[in-house]
Amino acid sequence: MCGIVGYIGNSQAAPILLDGLSKLEYRGYDSAGIAVYDGKEIKMVKAMGRLKVLEELTHGGATLSGTVGIGHTRWATHGQPSDINSHPHFNTSGTIAVVHNGIIENYLALKDKLLSKGYVFKSETDTEVVAHLIDYYYRGNPLEAITKVMHRVEGSYALGILFSEHPDQIFAVRKDSPLIVGKSEDGCFIASDVPAVLKYTRDVYFINNQEVVRLRADHMHFYSVDEEEIQKESVRIDWDADAAEKGGYEHFMLKEMYEQPKTIRDTFSPRVKDGEIVIEELGMTDEDIRSITKMHIVACGSAYHAGVVGKYVMEGMARIPVEVDLASEFRYRNPILDKGSMVVVISQSGETADTLAALRQAQKEGCKVLGIVNVVGSSIAREADNVMYTWAGPEIAVATTKAYSAQLIALYLLSMKFAQVRGKINQDQYSEMLRDLEKLPEQIELLLANKGRIQRFANRYVGAKDIFFIGRGIDYAISLEASLKLKEISYIHSEAYAAGELKHGTISLIEEGTLVAAVLTQEDLYKKTTSNMVEVKSRGAFLLAVTNEGHTDIEETADYVIYIPQTNPYFVTSLAVIPLQLFAYYVSVGKGCDVDKPRNLAKSVTVE
DSSP: OOEEEEEEESSOHHHHHHHHHHHHGGGOOSEEEEEEEOSSSEEEEEEESOHHHHHHHTTTTTTSOOSEEEEEEEOOSSSOSOTTTSSOEEOTTSOEEEEEEEEETTHHHHHHHHHHTTOOOOSSOSHHHHHHHHHHHOSSOHHHHHHHHHHHOOEEEEEEEEETTOTTOEEEEEEBSOOEEEEETTEEEEESSGGGTTTTOSEEEEOOTTEEEEEOSSOEEEEETTSOEEOOOOEEOOOOGGGGSOTTOSSHHHHHHHTHHHHHHHHHGGGEETTEEOOGGGOOOHHHHHTOOEEEEEEOHHHHHHHHHHHHHHHHHHOOOEEEEEHHHHGGGOOOOOTTEEEEEEESSSOOHHHHHHHHHHHHTTOEEEEEESSTTOHHHHHSSEEEEOOOOOOOSSSOSHHHHHHHHHHHHHHHHHHHHTTOSOHHHHHHHHHHHHHHHHHHHHHHTTHHHHHHHHGGGTTOSEEEEEESTHHHHHHHHHHHHHHHHHOOEEEEEEGGGGGGTGGGGOOTTOEEEEEEOOGGGHHHHHHHHHHHHTTTOEEEEEEETTOGGGGGTOSEEEEEOOOOGGGTHHHHHHHHHHHHHHHHHHHTOOSSSOTTOOSSOOOO
């Protein structure tokens, strides 16, 4: 949930560190700091608030000279945001500097031990414990001290470590928190995520759990927790470097919404060959697919909402029973996983801690796990039995849009493939579905072109206190995602309800002028949802309807209508969510919120 960068090479480190942190600020923006060895000692500057505060304090890094350093942008876990709690953290003598992403679960016991040894703590963080613990074990050999610490600490961590006695080296360590290293002609880098280094190199190494890397200006060495040297292969990152930049858009979120047509094409096209869906990475024979008796989809946040859509689509098309679980609950409800169960885990980053833990639990129970992820080489991508990449490219805004859309496409393709193999759809249905999928990018472009009308409507609800989204079936799944988008970036209280549940208590919350957004895309449920709209309208609600073209009769009930193009009922989420994303975006902009970096949130949730 925090961003780490490090650089050692021939150039001034501070500007590179600040540049890298700017690409990682979506991971945490409570505070930031950098530490640079200036030839005599480690100099450190830290500041609470956004990265621009640190940039101003250091004049863009000009006040810190030196060619080796580490940096950090923080999302607070232990200790409130403050200059003191900001990273990096020093040992007592200021000769060891540490940046950390993750949570040290046994830090209180370790802190008590260190206090008894005379160590003094300045911050409330668990990270300062690591700095002092390294100091406690350090006897001139950094690698030895670091591996001893790894044997003692419990929890998740990615660490960047700088020793003033070894200024020609940076050390990086990883356990359950993402960390990569890269090498260019100018030096070597560490980072929490690929966008931080894309400007400098496309060849990166993914550090596995319980591994340490020693970086020098021109080479790097990898070690196990037992200090045995290991060999690793680099991975070529093909993302367009411009994809991590705003490219003239006011916000990353708006840019990424406009990238959704391309994202869908990139996820769809490589898997359709000569009119057939070919998912080579699935690693399953037709017999394997026919033998599935149950599927579990496990995810968090928007990925969970994609999974809810996936349940309706997979059950409807392929007739496979599907359970959808929040990853944070999956392990703790003691799920029944039998021989015929298949587990699908979904994560944009591929590093989501709860989802990764669910993956490991499923494998422990003997289940095959398919990971649907966006980041090549991520933990889920490496640990899942098979991985289906979504090819959305880097997504910087905290509130996902294009990655969610790519996840939907992956689930559509998976459902169609399973339905065909299991004989649940015929060739004509299959071919028509493929044609509808191919049309989605163009249809989304048409919806995005209508942004002005949606912006004008959104401006009316900048001051709203409560907004409700309702729908039935797949429309309920759409409502879940629409509600989350609104609340996470605009801070307006928003809820999604299955439309039929309104009269079982929720309708008591409707007051005069309350906005209720109803999604009506499923023909067999259209009249039912219309009846629910009438119920809330009679209580004073203002009604927004999102429905298919041709349903002009809804204008008799709704106060405002957004029409979406016709498509297969299973694929309608990909279209209906677009105007609702735009609505959330423009409400947030109208309120003056930080759209890309909403308060208290971080992009990649790498702690439980």
